[in-house]
Amino acid sequence: MKKLLALLLAVAMVACMFCLASCDSGKEPAKDTDPATDAPTGEVTDPATDPATEAPEDPDPEYNDSYVNLTGKVDTANVEGAGAKDDGSEDAVYLFDGDSATKWCQIVKTEDGTTTIQWAMTKATKIDAYTFTSANDSPERFPADWVLYGSNDGEEWTEVDTVEGATRVEPFFTESEIYECDAPAAYTNYKIHFTKNGTEGTIIYQISELTLLGAKA
Numbered sequence: 001m002k003k004l005l006a007l008l009l010a011v012a013m014v015a016c017m018f019c020l021a022s023c024d025s026g027k028e029p030a031k032d033t034d035p036a037t038d039a040p041t042g043e044v045t046d047p048a049t050d051p052a053t054e055a056p057e058d059p060d061p062e063y064n065d066s067y068v069n070l071t072g073k074v075d076t077a078n079v080e081g082a083g084a085k086d087d088g089s090e091d092a093v094y095l096f097d098g099d100s101a102t103k104w105c106q107i108v109k110t111e112d113g114t115t116t117i118q119w120a121m122t123k124a125t126k127i128d129a130y131t132f133t134s135a136n137d138s139p140e141r142f143p144a145d146w147v148l149y150g151s152n153d154g155e156e157w158t159e160v161d162t163v164e165g166a167t168r169v170e171p172f173f174t175e176s177e178i179y180e181c182d183a184p185a186a187y188t189n190y191k192i193h194f195t196k197n198g199t200e201g202t203i204i205y206q207i208s209e210l211t212l213l214g215a216k217a
């Protein structure tokens with residue numbers, strides 16, 4: 001009987017040691033798959049959620065009936081229009097990044113309260129229409145009056161479109177109606193002279209996206 005008890009005790013001890021060992025080894029893989037360390041890395045490198053992979057030249061389904069999105073043909077190295085921030089984080093180039101979370105925001109200090117943004121296309125491109133997207137705050141900064149010009153030498157400019165009394169676009173991050181150009185033609189350079197925003201006395205203009213559209217043939 002004593003022998004049997006001793007044997008049972010020995011078996012129990014071995015089983016217990018085995019259990020401890022396997023619990024221990026079970027902890028190791030858990031450290032490697034810790035979501036706190038792995039998840040953020042996965043998000044940053046996930047191509048599906050990286051804004052840089054969202055090519056703006058892809059036709060936007062919203063315009064499929066009449067237009068294709070030509071914003072990807074903007075030469076982003078040749079966009080002029082300083083923003084309000086010294087670090088350049090609100091410059092006009094952010095109108096063309098396909099991200100409504102970034103914006104062009106300019107505090108106008110000219111006497112007549114007007115300001116101009118300018119950009120080049122990678123090649124002469126006919127812009128038939130365009131939209132503005134509102135930004136993340138302050139809807140009163142949305143422009144009301146402007147003139148769009150085109151040029152092929154950067155010196156002689158031709159009026160392409162004039163808008164007066166545009167409807168302020170709300171809520172935040174919302175795309176405007178489609179503004180159709182009065183006199184579209186192929187140009188390598190474009191500029192917009194903003195002459196008035198939506199609120200008397202406001203000297204700040206802001207838009208998050210400028211989407212350029214070409215009519216379908």
Ligand SMILES: [Ca+2]
Pocket residue numbers: 094095096097098099100101102103104208209
């Ligand atoms: Ca943007």
Ligand SMILES: [Ca+2]
Pocket residue numbers: 161162179180181182
């Ligand atoms: Ca028009």
